[in-house]
């Protein structure tokens with residue numbers, strides 16, 4: 001298949017470029033009036049229209065007036081969940097804090113209760129619906145976490161649901177085990193016992209069924225400590241799971257440093273960062289992941305994207321799609337918020353949402369840019385003048401069509 005007369009082909013990278021960092025994030029390689037050739041689900045060529053020679057009669061699609069970009073890679077979500085929590089949202093508008101809502105039985109524990117009451121089939125149906133919605137907004141690969149089960153059966157139910165999504169859809173779905181998301185009510189005064197349950201019961205079963213690739217923990221004041229993280233990541237490694245962790249959302253307690261010790265693939269959130277935290281991330285393979293729609297929704301500081309660029313630390317942008325702090329899986333909105341609230345360029349937001357998102361899921365060899373040999377995971381825009389129009393005209397969907405592994409999904 002050849003896509004022709006593309007107004008701008010955006011996000012071209014060389015094969016060896018697996019992530020972007022520092023001021024190079026402000027650059028995007030573009031070809032104006034371009035073609036893109038696809039075969040067997042992969043990109044096999046591209047260039048200027050004037051250089052295109054078509055030997056045989058090929059399937060041609062004329063994209064006059066439209067931009068073609070790599071699909072978004074959303075590397076941090078909790079897309080599998082039961083029920084919704086708009087009641088807590090309204091409580092918050094009426095003056096209750098996030099902590100007060102949690103103390104009343106709201107928050108993660110509320111989602112855990114709803115999870116327990118929901119069958120695996122209903123859970124799957126709701127998640128499938130959400131996944132289709134985000135694919136229609138241009139997401140071409142996604143990471144999904146467990147963490148609302150908080151019991152052996154609940155966590156397995158969530159991870160099996162993620163596995164089913166991966167089997168049903170062409171897009172890449174990466175599974176992360178987040179048993180240490182919150183302390184269930186039953187273990188309120190016995191954290192050690194819950195950690196034991198994760199280590200001795202949940203992890204062996206997850207390995208046996210091959211249900212996850214990554215392990216996560218919510219390392220935060222009043223949740224899980226740095227020592228807890230050490231234990232969980234150590235146990236995870238024994239069962240073949242690599243760390244991708246929640247750190248520095250509300251407080252800086254040394255989680256980044258500990259995660260780096262364990263060769264974390266990514267450290268996520270980072271709304272609160274001190275000098276030591278920045279230094280720990282310098283020249284490391286671990287990538288930072290920022291979640292602007294979470295900051296927007298619960299009114300907390302935004303991650304320090306600009307500072308990370310200045311310090312040459314690579315970061316990805318993701319939605320954190322979840323029922324409590326970011327009930328939205330739209331990567332276009334994430335891009336807009338990064339530009340508007342974090343004050344970074346559309347180019348940097350774009351790089352963080354495509355190639356760097358892929359890096360945070362360890363798939364940037366195969367996707368995340370327009371590169372010969374990579375998967376044909378692409379987005380086609382409506383008739384717009386430039387990619388800068390997308391975050392500028394925020395809150396609207398300018399993606400008309402999405403192709404995953406060479407197949408149009410819409």
Ligand SMILES: [Zn+2]
Nearest residue numbers: 076078246320
């Ligand atoms: Zn999260």
